[in-house]
Amino acid sequence: MPLKDRIPMPEQDPKLRITNFDEVALGYTEEQALMEASRCLQCPNPTCIQGCPVNIDIKAFIGLIQEGKFTEGYYKIKEKNNFPAMTGRVCPQETQCEASCVLAKMGKPIAIGRLERFLADHEMYKPQQIETEKKNHIPVACVGTGPASLAAAANLAKKGYEVHLFEALHLPGGVLSYGIPEFRLPKKIVNHEIMLLSDLGVFIHTDVIVGKTYTLQQLRREFKSIFLGTGAGAPLLLGVPGENLNGIFTANEFLIRVNLMKAYRFPEFDTPIKKGKEVVVVGAGNVAMDAARTARRLGANVTIVYRRSRAEMPSRAEEVQHAEEEGIHMKLLTNPVAFHGKDGWVQSVEVVSMQLGSPDERGRRKPIPIEGSNYEIYCDQVIVAIGTTPNPILKYSTPELLLTPHGNIVVDEQYQTNIPGVFAGGDIVTGSATVIEALGAGKKAAIYIDKFIKGA
Amino acid sequence: MYELVSKELIAPEIWKIKVRAPHIAKAYKPGNFVVVLPHERGERIPLTVFDTDQENIYIVFQEVGKSTRLLGKMDVGDQIQDVMGPTGHEFPSQKFGNVVLVAGGVGAATAVPLGRHLHACGNQITTILGARNKDLVLFEKELESISEKLIITTDDGSYGTKGFVTDALKEVLSTKLPDLVIAIGPARMMKAVSDLTKPSAIKTLVSLNSIMVCGTGMCGACRVGYGETTVLTCIDGPELDGHSVDWNTLLPRLNMYKEEEAISLSLLDNESR
Numbered sequence: 001m002p003l004k005d006r007i008p009m010p011e012q013d014p015k016l017r018i019t020n021f022d023e024v025a026l027g028y029t030e031e032q033a034l035m036e037a038s039r040c041l042q043c044p045n046p047t048c049i050q051g052c053p054v055n056i057d058i059k060a061f062i063g064l065i066q067e068g069k070f071t072e073g074y075y076k077i078k079e080k081n082n083f084p085a086m087t088g089r090v091c092p093q094e095t096q097c098e099a100s101c102v103l104a105k106m107g108k109p110i111a112i113g114r115l116e117r118f119l120a121d122h123e124m125y126k127p128q129q130i131e132t133e134k135k136n137h138i139p140v141a142c143v144g145t146g147p148a149s150l151a152a153a154a155n156l157a158k159k160g161y162e163v164h165l166f167e168a169l170h171l172p173g174g175v176l177s178y179g180i181p182e183f184r185l186p187k188k189i190v191n192h193e194i195m196l197l198s199d200l201g202v203f204i205h206t207d208v209i210v211g212k213t214y215t216l217q218q219l220r221r222e223f224k225s226i227f228l229g230t231g232a233g234a235p236l237l238l239g240v241p242g243e244n245l246n247g248i249f250t251a252n253e254f255l256i257r258v259n260l261m262k263a264y265r266f267p268e269f270d271t272p273i274k275k276g277k278e279v280v281v282v283g284a285g286n287v288a289m290d291a292a293r294t295a296r297r298l299g300a301n302v303t304i305v306y307r308r309s310r311a312e313m314p315s316r317a318e319e320v321q322h323a324e325e326e327g328i329h330m331k332l333l334t335n336p337v338a339f340h341g342k343d344g345w346v347q348s349v350e351v352v353s354m355q356l357g358s359p360d361e362r363g364r365r366k367p368i369p370i371e372g373s374n375y376e377i378y379c380d381q382v383i384v385a386i387g388t389t390p391n392p393i394l395k396y397s398t399p400e401l402l403l404t405p406h407g408n409i410v411v412d413e414q415y416q417t418n419i420p421g422v423f424a425g426g427d428i429v430t431g432s433a434t435v436i437e438a439l440g441a442g443k444k445a446a447i448y449i450d451k452f453i454k455g456a
Numbered sequence: 457m458y459e460l461v462s463k464e465l466i467a468p469e470i471w472k473i474k475v476r477a478p479h480i481a482k483a484y485k486p487g488n489f490v491v492v493l494p495h496e497r498g499e500r501i502p503l504t505v506f507d508t509d510q511e512n513i514y515i516v517f518q519e520v521g522k523s524t525r526l527l528g529k530m531d532v533g534d535q536i537q538d539v540m541g542p543t544g545h546e547f548p549s550q551k552f553g554n555v556v557l558v559a560g561g562v563g564a565a566t567a568v569p570l571g572r573h574l575h576a577c578g579n580q581i582t583t584i585l586g587a588r589n590k591d592l593v594l595f596e597k598e599l600e601s602i603s604e605k606l607i608i609t610t611d612d613g614s615y616g617t618k619g620f621v622t623d624a625l626k627e628v629l630s631t632k633l634p635d636l637v638i639a640i641g642p643a644r645m646m647k648a649v650s651d652l653t654k655p656s657a658i659k660t661l662v663s664l665n666s667i668m669v670c671g672t673g674m675c676g677a678c679r680v681g682y683g684e685t686t687v688l689t690c691i692d693g694p695e696l697d698g699h700s701v702d703w704n705t706l707l708p709r710l711n712m713y714k715e716e717e718a719i720s721l722s723l724l725d726n727e728s729r
Contacts, residue, residue, distance in 0.1 A: 168672045170493050170500070170538040207540035209672055213483050233674035237686060244681045244705040246712045253675035261499060261669070267723055270499040270522055271669070272716030344708025391673050393691060 006108040007036040014325040018296050021182040021264055024322060025089070030070075033118040037065035040110050043102055048112060051100030053440035056080045058097060058112055065115060074123035077116060078130065082154040082196075083147070083439065085124055085189045088117025090180060091436045092316045124192060128199055133160040135201065138453060141166060141223040142442075143210045143394075146174020147435045148426025149229030150194065151442030152449070156227075157200035159450050164223070165202060168209040171260060174231055176435070178260040179252075181290050183297070187259070211397040216422070225421045225449045228409060229442055232427035234391045238282065238384060242339030247274060247346040251283070251291040251385035258294050276300045276381025280349050282336055283385035284308075285432075289319040291383045292328050302328045303377065307335040307354050307367040331377070335369065339382065348376040390428055406431065415445035416452070423449055457535035461512055467592050469519040470562055471528050474512045480541050481508040486573035487695055488542030490515065491671035494526045495537050502668045502690070504566045505542065513539075516565035516594075522720040529728075543671045544694050549577050552659075553635035556628055557583045557603070558621050558649055560641025564594040566663050567640045570695075575602035579636075582628060583607070586621035586641070590614040622648045633658055639698060643710055650698030660698040664689045667712060680706050 010026040011017075017024050028036065046059040056077055064073035077084045091097075093113040101109035138161050142149040145167040153163045171177050176190045198204070210216060210230075219226050235250035237243055254273070257263040261271035279295040281288050284306035292302045304323070306313065309332050313320060324330070331351070338350040353373035356365035390407040402410045402418035408431060409417055409424040416423050425441030427433055461474040480490060484505055490513065491500050501523050507514040519525045530536070547570055555574055559567035564585060574581055583603040587593045588611045600606045607624045608616030617624060622645070628634070629652070637660045639649035646662040653660045666678035666689040673691035680689055681702030687693065 168540065169670065170540065207538050208479070209540065209543055212488075212543055213479055213541065233672075235674070235676045237676070237679075239686075244679060244686060244702065244709065246708050250676040253669060253677045256669055256675050262497070266716065267720050269497045270720060272499075272713045272720070274712070344705065344711075393673060 006039065006111045007032045009111070009114050014327070017183065018326050021297055023186050024183050027121055028114055028118040030122075033065055033115060034068070036111050037062050037115060039103065040066065041102065042066075047100045047102060048097045048110070051097040053096065053436045054080050054443055056097075056116070061119065062110065062112070062115060065119070070119055070122050071126075074119045075129070077119060081439065082151065083193050084116045085120035085193055086176060086185060087436050087439065088113050088115075088120055089185050089189075092434060094317060096436065124189075124196075128196055130158065130200065132158045132200060135162070136160040137162055139164065139223045140225050140227070140449065140453075141219050142227045142229060143219075144174060144229040144231055144426075144428075145172035145194070145204065146229055146231050146426065147176065147438035148231070148428075148442035148445075149174075149227060150197070151439040152227045152229060152425065152446045153202050153442075154197055154200065155443050155446035156449060157197065157202050159446070161450075161453075163202045165197075165204045166208045166210055166214075167204065167206045169260065170206050172204050172206065174233075178256045179287065179290070181255065181259055181294050183293065184290065209393060211393040216394065216398045216401070216419075220419075220421065224453050225423065227442070227445055227449060228394070228417070228422065228424040228428060229426045229438070230391060230394060230428045231438075232388045232390050232408075232432050234389050235384070236387045236389055238336055238386065240336060240338050242341060242346070243384075245339055245341040245346040246344050247276065247341075247380055248339060248382045248384065249274075251281075251287045251383050252388065254291055254383050255287070255294065258298075264294075264298060273298065274381060276379070278379040279303070279381045279383065280305055280377055280379045281383045281385055282306075282349075283387070284313040284315055285385065285387070286315045286319055288383075288385035289315045289323050291385050293323055293326055295381070295383065296326050296328060300381065303331055303379075304328060305331045305334045305336060305349070305351060305377070307333065308365070309333055309356060312364055333367070335367065337374065340376065346379065346382055348378045349382060350374055350376050388432055414448040414451075415441065416448065421452060423452075457537065458539045460530050460532055460534045460536060462532055463530070466516070467594055469528070470516070470592075470594065471519070472506060472514055472516045473527070474514050475536060475539060476511055477513050477539050478511045480505075480539065481511060481513050484508045484513065484542045485546035486569045487544055487547035489544045489694065490539050490541035491543060491668065492523075492527070492536060492540075493538035494523050494530075498526070498537060499523055500538075500540075500669055500671065502665070502671055506565050506568060516562065518562040521717045522724045525721070525724060540671060543690060545692060547573055547695055549573070551578045553579065554632070555579045555581050555636045555638065556625065556634045557581055557599075558586075558625055558637065558639040558641070558645075559583065559599070560586045560621050560639075560645045561588070561592065562594065563641030563645075563663070564599065567638075568595050568598045570638065570640070570663075571599060571602045580604050582634070584609065584621045584624045584628070585616075586610070586624070586645075587615075588612065620648075621645060622652055625649060625652055629653070629656070629658075635659065636661065638663070638695070643703075643707055646698060647703045647707070650701070650703070654699050661695045662698040662701065663694045664696055664701070664706070665694070665710075666690075666706070667710065680709075
């Protein structure tokens, strides 16, 4: 029955793809997209739309694909989401839109993400036709250029505001540029979707650290309203002995070197990276998978060490599958307790085996060390990917900004902070979440910023 | 893009450049530094801000690898790809009392703005300025003007006293214990100073020059063991307590990319041949 089976997306062969940084998933052809779209039942009461954090009219855009109206389908998505080429690639659709598809009950759901990506790739480089309201010349600042700020900027620009984006690094995009690797999200796509914002009249200022180059107080004098989308970019460390030995990286550093600085092309690019032979990656989120698969492409034998079991792994199912196809080993129920080294360089990770206890308040079973089960895993490189936390720079210069004990910004239901006119959204508010959730937050915040300025 | 407005060779392979960056110049505070990406395919490197005026920042650097050599080759009017900043923790505005400022090599470029700041805050400063030889003694006049006493040492005795800055520091400490010692220079020198002051528990700050990538506290490349914890040089420093720094892991970390740095530099030298 064709109804049950989704059209597979062509992928690079695992043996070949571990030798390059090119995109793994190759995207649908027109013919494949038409066939996949034809599976959509065009439900009278579509449930998929509620599964999308920004409520894209999924039924409508797939209907347009069925009719071969690709341009119209693209703009149907852009009504709700400015960055379909990126979200079509990195959203965890299996827990969002696709989980809500009625076909999921009887077989495989419609490949909504793949179809979104198909339209985006098909239309992205054509002249854009986005209608915007008349320019009102009211200046608004968005701090950070990750997904939350990009969405806020796009939506405010469409409402006629003069939007200025501020970025600390030398390239915009936040995690889209420095974090998610080329083989999952090609940087030429990120750059192009961000560049489309300048067609809407958005200004991007790089090399600006808000809190240092300009204080928030200074921005408040220049801008009618400010959106803080600074993310959760500061790395967490394990806090175990030996963690500062050479060869031990945070996932942020490892991925920034490879993705943003293109260290995988050293010495053509000037930033170096250590290429380990035996690499241990600690953690099992998407960042850990990205780091492990990146290390594999740099030629390493890679082992992921995770303190819980497979069922609790927070990364996308597809990423774990891709990692395993690429020959990455998994040591589950295993936790590092120390790093050992020689002459300043890491030589092994001392780990302890774990067992799962009773569920905690969030329902996850607590890992408990098994006494006396310590052993060493020999390695020459370690990448720590156990999560991130908000960066404290803004806090240092803006002590009046209300934060949670974890350093997240406190906002009301309208995304406003305790400072009037200053709004916030994305990981800086929620802690590490997904790209599409940050896009959704930025988009909603833009509605309240507009209301705030218009005094409604 | 940031215009190189002027350049001056102040010692062999040591440059003082003036870069147009009004927003950084206005925001700069003593203790801050900048992160520079020389060209599109370049790397991000932390550099000292020596001084500022209304429109410009003055950066002092020594040619030690590919990026600094490329900067040294740039002509007036050329554009530097990126200059981010100011970043780094600002130095406190505090009167400590008697301060001994120990500056080694190109560290003198960082010692000048800190010395000026300490002087303006009412501290009495004794400066020990060290270099390998006479040609490499930097900013003697600038440091003299803020110091009650200036002691110059050279390794080969070609200027001032023969010996290391630590020899001069031992002598200073033997007469009177200062309220604060600040050491700025090569890591081994800063460690030696910290070791000297530790027995008498003299508060000692060092200005660390860790390997950095982001310079904004997000990557952890510049992390250093610090007492019972780990801190990031770029946002918790660069000035940190020398007695809390874990020198045993810091020193090898500085050499982490020695091989790669040599490859980069030799390729550059071959190109320009």
